[in-house]
Amino acid sequence: MQSTALRIYGKKDLRIDTFDLPEMKDDEILATVVSDTMCMSSWKLAMEGEDHKKTPDDLAHNPAVLGHEFSGKILKVGKKWQSKFHAGQNYVIQPNLARQDTPFVPGYSYPYIGGDATKIIIPDEVMTMGCLIPFEGDAYYEGSLCEPVSCVIAAFRAQYHVNFHSYQPTTGIKEGGNMLIMGGTGPMGLLAIDYALHGPKKPSTLVVTDVNQDKLDRAKKLYPSDWVDIKFVNVNGLSIDEQKEALLDAVDGTGYDDAFLMISVAPLATLADSLLNPDGCLNQFAGPMKKDFSASVNFYNIHYNFTHFVGTSGGDANNEAEAAQLIAEKKLDVSKVITHVMGLNDAGETTMNQPEIGGGKKLVYSGKKFDRIELAKVDPATDLGKILAKHDGLWSKEAEDWILANEPDYDA
DSSP states (O other): OEEEEEEEEEEEEEEEEEEEEOOTTOEEEEEEEEEOOHHHHHHHHHHHHGGTTOTTTTHHHHHHHOSSSSEEEEEEGGGGGGTTTTTOOEEEEEOOOOOSSOOOOOSSSSSSSSSSEEEEEEEHHHHTTTEEEOOOOSSSHHTTTTHHHHHHHHHHOEEEEETTTTTEESSSSOOOEEEEETTTHHHHHHHHHHHHHHSSSOOOOEEEEOOOHHHHHHHHHHOOOSEEEEEEEEETOHHHHHHHHHHHHHHOOOEEEEESSSSHHHHHHHHHHHEEEEEEEEEEOSSSSSSSSSOOOOOOHHHHSEEEEOOOOOOHHHHHHHHHHHHHTSSSSSGEEEEEEGGGGHHHHHHHHHHOOOOSSEEEEETBOOOOOGGGSSSSSHHHHHHHHOOOOTOHHHHHHHHHHSSBBBTO
């Protein structure tokens, strides 16, 4: 059986190939990919190539399929897994296999599994690690976004606070505390806002910063709340001292119990540290590009005020399952982060140019062939434009169904 996929051969070397899949083994599963959403991690992968920690050293001769936020339908199940999975079942995958013997994961490392492919072979280790998860949501794009939501869930769970008297930690954000999301209007920041509003623990005040007023205004419109006081602060052109003053004013000078850095900027890490309350927790969420990324922090406060720091990279199978359930139950509306859709033919160029393209999540329909569409620029007189207008300009199952029914198959 043939597959067509976007594969990486080295630094800035992405190619769409059509190739034969090997015969499926008894401990493997054959599946289609319907949708994949792009992550900036894929852009970093494209820039680093064989130097990336999750790629094999011989990419030039053993290219890997890109895309780690994907959803599709199972076609055939090997004997080992027939008691747990079946043909026709929709699935999502948690790519972070949490294996100690290798850093290799789907979407970075494997020749026959990744989101930017028409068909894939899911290897035994994915099922063994519990990372193939049935998906009961309405739309495939919702399934694709389970992985980024799982990253947010993992970050929120990694936060902790310590009882000063017993030294017993409590995991998760501080219930009823002040939360700060710095650089929070990108797609991951928006998902973090959504989870802060609808997750098991909620802050009393949530402050979100950015340097773009249009993006702040859009986030404010997308995420109203009657139970959390949300404030959106434009820090464009402000010095570090001015930012500190503005962010303290936003919480009446009381400081923050939880802070998330959605960008890797050393002065902002230092600023976030200075804004923490006693027992405050700072999460470096964004993955730094440079291995020597560092920032100055106040160790006096670490010792006497019990401030602390965590970092998270990806989620796990439990986070993915929780994300799948929250999305299927409509407790999170992940459509709000999608700004572009495309077929497999445009996935390579878009991956390489994500920073320049801007916007939110880029959604690939891996079995389809059509040029990238920016949702905000769709002609309202077209069929797709009319569907978008019905859903306040947001992506939807109706829009997905239209794409799947009307755009040509990639292999057609």
